[in-house]
Amino acid sequence: MSLPTTSTQSDATRTAVEVRMEGLSRHYGSVVALDNLDLTVQPGELIALLGPSGCGKTTTLRLLAGLEDADTGQINVAGRDITRLPASKRDMGMVFQAYSLFPHMTVQQNVAFGLRLRKISSAKRDKRALEMLELVELGSQADRYPHQISGGQQQRVALARALAIEPQVLLLDEPLSALDAKVRAQLRDQIRRIQLEVGITTLFVTHDQEEALAIADRVGVMRAGRLEQLAPPTDVYSRPATSFVAEFVGLSNRLAGIVTGSAVTVRGHDLPLVDPLTPAGPVTAIVRPEAVTLASDDTGESGPMTGTVIASTFLGATSRVTVDLGDTTIMAQLPTSEATKLPAGSRVALTIRPDPVLVSADSAVASEG
Amino acid sequence: MAGLNPPLADLAADLTGRPAAARRPGGLRAVQRRRLNVFRYVAFTIFGLFFLLPLLAMVRFSLEGTKLGTWSVSAWTQIASYPGPPPLLSSIEITLELAVITSVVVLVLVVPTMIWIRLRARWFSKVMEFICLLPLTIPAIVLVVGLAPIYNRIERVNVSALMLFWAYVILALPYTYRALAAGLNAVDATTLSEAARSLGARWGTVMFRIIVPNMWQAILNALLLTVALTLGEFTVAYLLTYVNMQVNLFEISRSAENAGVLFSASAATLLFAFILLLILSYAGRRMRRGRP
Numbered sequence: 001m002s003l004p005t006t007s008t009q010s011d012a013t014r015t016a017v018e019v020r021m022e023g024l025s026r027h028y029g030s031v032v033a034l035d036n037l038d039l040t041v042q043p044g045e046l047i048a049l050l051g052p053s054g055c056g057k058t059t060t061l062r063l064l065a066g067l068e069d070a071d072t073g074q075i076n077v078a079g080r081d082i083t084r085l086p087a088s089k090r091d092m093g094m095v096f097q098a099y100s101l102f103p104h105m106t107v108q109q110n111v112a113f114g115l116r117l118r119k120i121s122s123a124k125r126d127k128r129a130l131e132m133l134e135l136v137e138l139g140s141q142a143d144r145y146p147h148q149i150s151g152g153q154q155q156r157v158a159l160a161r162a163l164a165i166e167p168q169v170l171l172l173d174e175p176l177s178a179l180d181a182k183v184r185a186q187l188r189d190q191i192r193r194i195q196l197e198v199g200i201t202t203l204f205v206t207h208d209q210e211e212a213l214a215i216a217d218r219v220g221v222m223r224a225g226r227l228e229q230l231a232p233p234t235d236v237y238s239r240p241a242t243s244f245v246a247e248f249v250g251l252s253n254r255l256a257g258i259v260t261g262s263a264v265t266v267r268g269h270d271l272p273l274v275d276p277l278t279p280a281g282p283v284t285a286i287v288r289p290e291a292v293t294l295a296s297d298d299t300g301e302s303g304p305m306t307g308t309v310i311a312s313t314f315l316g317a318t319s320r321v322t323v324d325l326g327d328t329t330i331m332a333q334l335p336t337s338e339a340t341k342l343p344a345g346s347r348v349a350l351t352i353r354p355d356p357v358l359v360s361a362d363s364a365v366a367s368e369g
Numbered sequence: 370m371a372g373l374n375p376p377l378a379d380l381a382a383d384l385t386g387r388p389a390a391a392r393r394p395g396g397l398r399a400v401q402r403r404r405l406n407v408f409r410y411v412a413f414t415i416f417g418l419f420f421l422l423p424l425l426a427m428v429r430f431s432l433e434g435t436k437l438g439t440w441s442v443s444a445w446t447q448i449a450s451y452p453g454p455p456p457l458l459s460s461i462e463i464t465l466e467l468a469v470i471t472s473v474v475v476l477v478l479v480v481p482t483m484i485w486i487r488l489r490a491r492w493f494s495k496v497m498e499f500i501c502l503l504p505l506t507i508p509a510i511v512l513v514v515g516l517a518p519i520y521n522r523i524e525r526v527n528v529s530a531l532m533l534f535w536a537y538v539i540l541a542l543p544y545t546y547r548a549l550a551a552g553l554n555a556v557d558a559t560t561l562s563e564a565a566r567s568l569g570a571r572w573g574t575v576m577f578r579i580i581v582p583n584m585w586q587a588i589l590n591a592l593l594l595t596v597a598l599t600l601g602e603f604t605v606a607y608l609l610t611y612v613n614m615q616v617n618l619f620e621i622s623r624s625a626e627n628a629g630v631l632f633s634a635s636a637a638t639l640l641f642a643f644i645l646l647l648i649l650s651y652a653g654r655r656m657r658r659g660r661p
Contacts, residue, residue, distance in 0.1 A: 067563050087566040098557055100564035104582040114568035158564075165568060 016044035016199050017078035017168045019064065024073035026059050026225075033059040035225035037073070041169075046195050046202040047230075048216035050209055052248065056225040057205045061171050064203060066090045077168055093162025097174040099154045101146035107133065107157050108142040114165035132160035135194060152183035159191065163198060170195065170202040176211060188215055209249050213237060221245045238288075239274050243360040246286040251320075253292070253330045257285040257359065264359055266352065267304040267325075274356045283359035287352060292332035294321060294342060297349040302326070305350045309342050323348055424639065431633035444629030448637055451621070451630055460617035461638070463530045467613065468599040471537040472592050475545050478538070480588065483549050484580050487558050488572075501546035504539050509604040512536070520609055530611040537599055544594040552587020556580065593649045600642050614638060 019041040026034040034056040041047050049057035062068045064075060066087030075083045082090055093114075101110050108129045115125035133139045136156040141149055149157070155175050162170060172191065176184045192215045195202050206212050212219045213233040220230040221244075229241035240246035257266040262276040266285045297306050307325040319339035321332045330350065334342075342348055434441035451457040479501070486493050504512070516536055523532050561583070562575045570579065581588070603615035612620075618638075621631045 065563075065567055067566070087563070088569050088571055090567075091569075092567060094564070094567040096560055096564060098560045100557075100560045102561060102565070102579055102583070103556075113565070113570075117569045117574065161564075161568070171567075 015166075015168065016201055018043050018076075019169055019201055019203070020076040021060070021064065022074045022076070024060070024063055024075070025071045026056075026063060026068065027071055032225050034063070034070075037225070037227060039220065039227060039230070041201050041203060043201055044199045045217045046192070046204060046215065047218050047220055048204045048206055048212035049220045049222055050206060050212040050249070051222035052207065055222040057207075057220075057222050058173055059225075060222075061094075061173050061203060061205050064169070065092050065094050065171050091165070091167050092169045092171055093165060093167035094171040094173065095155065095158045095162050095175040097177055099146070099151065099158075099178070101154055101157055101161070103146055105145075106142065107138065107144050107146070107149065110146070110157060111161045111164050114161065118165065128164055129160075132164045133157070135163070136160045136190070150183075152179050152187055155179065155187060156190070159194070163194070163200070168201070170200045172202065172204040174206055176206070177208070184211075191215065213249070219249075221248060223248075239356060240286070240358050243284075243286060243358060246358050251289050251331060251333075253287045253289065254284050255287055255328065255330065257283055259283050259359060264357060266357075267350075269305070269352045269354075271352060271354050272356045274358045278359055281361075283361060286358045286360070287330075288355070289320060289331040289333040291353040291355050291357075292330060293351050293353065294323065294332050294334060294338075294348045295351075296342065297347045300347070307348060307350065309344050309346045309348055311344060312339055312342070314339075323350065325350075424636070427632045428636050431629055431636055433629065441629075444633035445637070447630050448634050451634075455612050455617065457614075457617055457621070457630070457634055460530075460612055460614045461634075463612075464600060464614035466531055467534055467537060468596045470531060470534040471541055471599050472595045474534060475538045475541045475595055476588060476591060479542070479545050479549060479591075480581065481576060483546070483553060484558065484576050487553055488562050488575070488580075498546065498550070501542045503543075505543045510608065512539070513605055513608040516605075517609065530606070530613055533602075533606055533609070533611050533613065536605050536609070537595075537602065540602070540605065541595040541598050544598065545591040548591040548594060549584065549587050552584035552590070553580075555587075556583045589649055589652060593646055596645060596649070597642065600638065 019039075021037060021039045024034055024037040024039075025032075033054075037056070037060060039047070039060070049060060051057050059068065063070050066082070066085060066089075070083060073083070074081060077090075101107075102113065105113065108126065111129040111132050112125040115128055120128070130139060130142060133142055136159055138149075138153060138156055138160065141153060141157075146154055146157070155178075158175070175191070176187055179187065188211055191204075204212070204215060213236070216233055218230055219233050219236045221228045221236060223244050229236055229245045231239075231241070236245060236249055240249065246252050255266050257264040257271075259265075259273070259278050259280045259282075261280070263270045263272055264278075264283060264285050265271075266287065271285065271287075294309075304325070307323040307330070309321055310324045310329070311322040313320040313322075314336060315333075317336060318333050319336045321334055321339050321342060323330050323332065332350070431444045432440050432442065434443075449458050483497070486497050519535075520532070523535070558580055561579050565575045565579045601615065602613065603619065606613040607616050607619070614634075618631055618634055621634070622628070
């Protein structure tokens, strides 16, 4: 489906801005919600902030939107300091986790609300509202009230409403979390498509790693009010900066290993290191399940890389197989067609693909993560 | 078990020793529904009679002629011309004006305050609730003792019974608060206000163009309760020596020859209040039409 070209799109593309947050901190009593955060979003970029509950991702968004005040730090948008500017003057479109359409207004009135506040003439704002609704494929629902449309449609209207005012920055606060899986995936793709078309600088907050990896130019993984890693999705997944990132983004096996030179030896396999400067010694290596392959072992011999299948979880195209290695267990992610050949109780031989692995110094831990 | 196929239903019947049909939730529900309906009709009839019989007796009395067994509408026609003192019509007029003033003042005071507290000063909500519910715990006579010195001063400036609205605002506070709190709880005021602010709305716009339109039903309920309270108030007005409609009706009742007017005026007031409340509740339904 092709997108309608609107004045909003061209204007917004022209005015994509940089967002720079420096030394932002926010405390709630003794709780540190945000701890000296530095984050720069490039013009037209979509950054997804990912992290567990309470890590400070929503607080970051709310500080940027002006819905809360920072204790310390500075926020610059397009080079202008907006740290003390009220929310109503920040020129940011926001989509909330909770359905936030105004219940007493029709869909079109909702989208036109921001334009009305900007004293745009009735004809112009109606035209713009309809354009925005067409953009989110809801032009036919213009006269309906929010309670007459589905949750997914409400979030699309909220997106149209946020974009209608031609904001400098688009803020998305877990807009998909209340939706079912299918609608969620559809709307996620639609948000990304529209964001690319409009070219607006966007900050997307989510606790869903799949969502973050699928939608973002860069993913910022947060923990305890700090950014653990800010990198493209592939880097966050395949070259995690910390063991927290490795464990939070995707599943991982934690296996005992020994660093020697620029490699780590895990159960007899030499694997390259993400950080070649890791000091030698015992470590815990973090190995992704998809880096582990299994083959049926009919020899009956035991060794560090042979084990017994104890469980298999069907995930659709792939299956996750858990193997007991005697002193620990390991997960492998295989195509379902292969996994079905290895029922529980099967003897299997393992190989680990030599992808760069992250290691952590807590060598005592040697079980799967 | 309604969804079971016949052999399974029979098996269930065998296991429980009861016929499958008797165990069907559908059948059970139908029996329960019938019982509930019977209970509803009986309860409605009893309470209906309890409330209606005295009213019908009042209307009947107001229509009695001077001789036993005759009928007359003179008591009703006298309402407008009843000389008093003070004239009945003027006391009705004052009571209606009081209802309007009290409603406006209490809503203007409480609606923005409650919204503001919800959005900006949530920590104050318990104090607000305590203050608003306090009048419920104070007997009218105690309230009058407290208000009397204030009214002595007010009377130096204005002796109109309309000044009763100060006291009535206090009396109406608990009911207004409760109705509005229920309405405010039904709206996600925080998210709506944040959405509006992110679109460029100032606090005034948030309050009056976003939150208030979503609590019209609650505002109408508060209005309805305030009007009902004002129309029926007697104690404070009487003890503060003001004459409103209820006080006037009480004065009329003291002379036996005017009993017909007393009852016709009471019935007329009741009818008026009923129609007014009906209009308000109809207006509320109209406003909600097409909305959640």
